[in-house]
Amino acid sequence: MNLTSFEELGITIDLVNKLSEFEIIAPSPVQAEVIPAALQGNDILAHSQTGTGKTLAYLLLILQGINPELKTIQKMILAPTQELAMQIVRESERYGEHKGIRVLGLIGGAAMKRQVEKLKLHPQLVVGTPGRIKELVEMRKIKMHTVTTIVVDEVDQVFDLGSGGDVERIIRSAARDRQLVFLSATVSKATAALVKKEMRHPIEVGIEPEQMTAKGLEHLYFVSQERDKPDTLRRLIRHYNPNKVIVFVNATKDIAEVEAKMNHLGLSTQALYGDADKMARSGVLERFRNGKFKVLVASDLAARGLDIEGLTMVVNYDPPIDSEHYVHRAGRTGRMGRSGTVVSIVTDRQTFIMKKFIQELKTPIGLRTMFGGKIIKPGEEPVTTRTPFVATREEAAPTPFRKSEESRKRFDGDKVTPRKEITSEENRSVDSPVIAKRAEPIQPTQLSSDTPSQTAEVSRKSTRPLSGASKRERERVRKNKGAPKWLKDKQKE
Known part of the structure; x- marks a missing residue:
C-alpha cells in the first residue's frame, strides 16, 4: 500500500495533529497495512519485525473507535508482561488524553481491591495481563458484552508464558461479533490454531516475513x-x-x-x-x-x-x-x-x-x-615481522672454554688465570671439538710470604674449588662446604 499519510489511512485529524506533536508524520509499512483493514472491522493477524510500529498501528484504530460519552469498557488490550502493559497504558494516555478517554491498567502484582475501585470510574479502555483480567471477568467486575475490540500484543509470548488458556476464556466471554487483532514478531503453531478457531476470515499482514529482524x-x-x-x-x-x-x-x-x-x-x-x-x-x-x-x-x-x-x-x-x-x-x-x-x-x-x-x-x-x-574479523590481526638472526661460523661453534670460565666465576671471586685466546687460524671446524688447555692450580707455597690477614682470607677460600682443580675435587669441596669443622679436619687426615 502506497498511502503516505495518516489521513489517507482514515485517521481523524485530531489524532493526526497529536501525532505531529511527537514528530510522527508518515506511517510505517505495518501501520499502512493494518490500519485500513482494521478500520473496516476485519479480524487481523499481523506479524512484523519488532520496532516497526505495531503498537501504534492498533492503538490509533482503538482510540479512534472509542466513544468518550459512553461510560463502559469498549476496547481491551492484552499484553504478556506487566512492563509491556504499563508501557501501552502510557502510550494510550499520551495520544488519547485530548479526547477525554479514560485508560486503566490491570496487571498482576497490584492490589486487586484498588483496581476494582478504579473500575467504578468507568474507563473506556482497559489494558492488562491475561491472568488478572480473567480473574476480574470471573468476579463479574468487568462486563465483556460491551467490549467491541480485543487486541493481543506479543501473542506468541502470551502462549509461551502459559496464558493461552486465559486469553481463550476472555475471548469467549465477549460478544460474538467482537473484533480480534493479534500482533507479534513471530507466529507460532499455537497462535495459528487460535486464529483458526476464533477469527472470522482474518486478514494476515506480514511485512517482509523473510526478514525477521530490523534492517538497521x-x-x-x-x-x-x-x-x-x-x-x-x-x-x-x-x-x-x-x-x-x-x-x-x-x-x-x-x-x-x-x-x-x-x-x-x-x-x-x-x-x-x-x-x-x-x-x-x-x-x-x-x-x-x-x-x-x-x-x-x-x-x-x-x-x-x-x-x-x-x-x-x-x-x-x-x-x-x-x-x-x-x-x-x-x-x-x-x-x-x-x-x-x-x-x-x-x-x-x-x-x-x-x-x-x-x-x-x-x-x-x-x-x-x-x-x-x-x-x-578473525585473521586480520597485524603480523609482526622480525629479521631472523643468523649466526656466523665462529658464533655457531661451541665454546666450552668460555662456559667453564664463567661457571668458575660463580664459585670463587678470584681472578681467573689468563688463558691464551684461540685465534681464528687455530679455531677448528664446527664439527670438531675445541680442547682448551687446563690451567695449573695455585700452589700453597706461593702464599707463604703473605700477611696473616691474607692467610686467613686464603683459608676461607680453601673450601672453594680452585681454578685449576679437577672436577672430582670441585665436587668434593662443594659437598663439604656446609660440613662442621671436625668433619672437614677428619677428611683432610
Whole structure:
C-alpha cells in the first residue's frame, strides 16, 4: 500500500495533529497495512519485525473507535508482561488524553481491591495481563458484552508464558461479533490454531516475513571463555560506549552476579527481575529511561516488548534459547528504522547456536574479536615481522672454554688465570671439538710470604674449588662446604 499519510489511512485529524506533536508524520509499512483493514472491522493477524510500529498501528484504530460519552469498557488490550502493559497504558494516555478517554491498567502484582475501585470510574479502555483480567471477568467486575475490540500484543509470548488458556476464556466471554487483532514478531503453531478457531476470515499482514529482524541492526558475536565473560562484556561496552544498553541473561539467579561484577568494574548497572514487585520494576525502568544508569541486566520475561528511547545496543550475555527469543531481544534496539547493535557472547561450545540462528533467521551474524582495542574479523590481526638472526661460523661453534670460565666465576671471586685466546687460524671446524688447555692450580707455597690477614682470607677460600682443580675435587669441596669443622679436619687426615 502506497498511502503516505495518516489521513489517507482514515485517521481523524485530531489524532493526526497529536501525532505531529511527537514528530510522527508518515506511517510505517505495518501501520499502512493494518490500519485500513482494521478500520473496516476485519479480524487481523499481523506479524512484523519488532520496532516497526505495531503498537501504534492498533492503538490509533482503538482510540479512534472509542466513544468518550459512553461510560463502559469498549476496547481491551492484552499484553504478556506487566512492563509491556504499563508501557501501552502510557502510550494510550499520551495520544488519547485530548479526547477525554479514560485508560486503566490491570496487571498482576497490584492490589486487586484498588483496581476494582478504579473500575467504578468507568474507563473506556482497559489494558492488562491475561491472568488478572480473567480473574476480574470471573468476579463479574468487568462486563465483556460491551467490549467491541480485543487486541493481543506479543501473542506468541502470551502462549509461551502459559496464558493461552486465559486469553481463550476472555475471548469467549465477549460478544460474538467482537473484533480480534493479534500482533507479534513471530507466529507460532499455537497462535495459528487460535486464529483458526476464533477469527472470522482474518486478514494476515506480514511485512517482509523473510526478514525477521530490523534492517538497521548490526549482528555480531564474540567467542570467550566462561570465566572471561564479565571482562569481555566490560570491554565491549567500553568500546561501543552506548548511552544505554540492555544485557540479557538466561537464568534469573545469574542476574545479581552480573550486576555486581559490572558495578565493580566501574559501569553503573541495575537489574530488572521478573519476580520483583510492580513498584520495584517500575522504578528501575523509570531510572533507566531517564539515564540514571547505563547498563540494565534483565531476563527475557522482564524485558519483553520494552520500548526504551535512545537504546542503541543489546548484549546477549547468554545466547537465547531459540531464534524467536533472539528476534525479540534484538527488537529492543533499532526501532522505527533507527540503527542499533546486537552483540552475543558465546563459548567455543556455543558457536553452533549462532550458526543455527544465521540459517533460521536468514540474517548475517558476524564473528568478531577484539585486538588492540579494536573490533576486527578473525585473521586480520597485524603480523609482526622480525629479521631472523643468523649466526656466523665462529658464533655457531661451541665454546666450552668460555662456559667453564664463567661457571668458575660463580664459585670463587678470584681472578681467573689468563688463558691464551684461540685465534681464528687455530679455531677448528664446527664439527670438531675445541680442547682448551687446563690451567695449573695455585700452589700453597706461593702464599707463604703473605700477611696473616691474607692467610686467613686464603683459608676461607680453601673450601672453594680452585681454578685449576679437577672436577672430582670441585665436587668434593662443594659437598663439604656446609660440613662442621671436625668433619672437614677428619677428611683432610
